[in-house]
Amino acid sequence: MYVLALVTQKGGSGKSTLAVGLAVAAMENGERVAFVEADPQGTISKWKERRGNPYPRVVRVADPAEIEGALSRLEAEGIWLGIVDTAATNNALAMRAIAMADLCLMPVRPSPADMEAAIPTLIAIRRLNRRFAFVLNQTPPRGCRLSEAATSLNSLGVLALPYVGQRNDHQDALGAGLGVTEFAQEGRASEEVRALWGWVSKQLNRDVVVHG
Ligand SMILES: Nc1ncnc2c1ncn2[C@@H]1O[C@H](COP(=O)(O)OP(=O)(O)OP(=O)(O)O)[C@@H](O)[C@H]1O
Numbered sequence: 001m002y003v004l005a006l007v008t009q010k011g012g013s014g015k016s017t018l019a020v021g022l023a024v025a026a027m028e029n030g031e032r033v034a035f036v037e038a039d040p041q042g043t044i045s046k047w048k049e050r051r052g053n054p055y056p057r058v059v060r061v062a063d064p065a066e067i068e069g070a071l072s073r074l075e076a077e078g079i080w081l082g083i084v085d086t087a088a089t090n091n092a093l094a095m096r097a098i099a100m101a102d103l104c105l106m107p108v109r110p111s112p113a114d115m116e117a118a119i120p121t122l123i124a125i126r127r128l129n130r131r132f133a134f135v136l137n138q139t140p141p142r143g144c145r146l147s148e149a150a151t152s153l154n155s156l157g158v159l160a161l162p163y164v165g166q167r168n169d170h171q172d173a174l175g176a177g178l179g180v181t182e183f184a185q186e187g188r189a190s191e192e193v194r195a196l197w198g199w200v201s202k203q204l205n206r207d208v209v210v211h212g
């Protein structure tokens with residue numbers, strides 16, 4: 001089983017939104033996916049309550065020590081991808097999620113303040129020697145601010161592709177208990193999330209090539 005953790009101490013950057021979008025895109029690709037929700041805010045559990053579909057499963061954890069056991073149980077059930085959504089505020093839970101992750105995704109909005117706020121999480125990821133990538137999220141239509149942000153993030157580490165634009169479909173899908181690729185199958189937001197899942201799955205599958 002692969003573990004993908006959505007992390008950054010910056011609130012509202014899109015951790016839960018991208019976690020949901022990627023989970024559903026992966027399921028649509030035939031993967032067995034489950035969530036470990038390590039955020040007392042419960043964004044993913046609340047989304048799941050609105051969802052008339054038993055999949056993906058959501059397991060909530062309140063204590064860092066519970067994360068490893070939750071992931072092991074999911075693996076024993078045959079889950080291929082465990083996605084851990086973390087809180088901006090609960091550092092201990094997020095640190096444990098990072099330590100367990102095959103890949104950490106850090107959503108960052110293209111503003112200097114957001115990029116600055118991601119640095120402590122980046123330092124923690126590097127200290128724990130984990131693989132990571134930034135995801136530029138909630139981007140405006142192309143402009144020079146965007147390319148400046150991309151250049152800065154590229155200089156700090158890997159930047160996932162494509163960028164994820166600011167689009168209402170993400171908010172509406174979350175509200176409807178759907179992944180964005182279920183909510184507006186033909187929309188640009190779906191296209192971007194599917195492509196982002198393609199990028200992420202390639203990063204995860206790289207392990208298979210290296211160790212296989
Ligand atoms: N690409 C996007 N386009 C439009 N809205 C977005 C996008 N990504 C996230 N949002 C919206 O931004 C808000 C914050 O997103 P989200 O809750 O996913 O952030 P978060 O990082 O999980 O926040 P927290 O740190 O509080 O857990 C939500 O209202 C969400 O719908």
Ligand SMILES: [Mg+2]
Nearest residue numbers: 015016039043
């Ligand atoms: Mg969240």
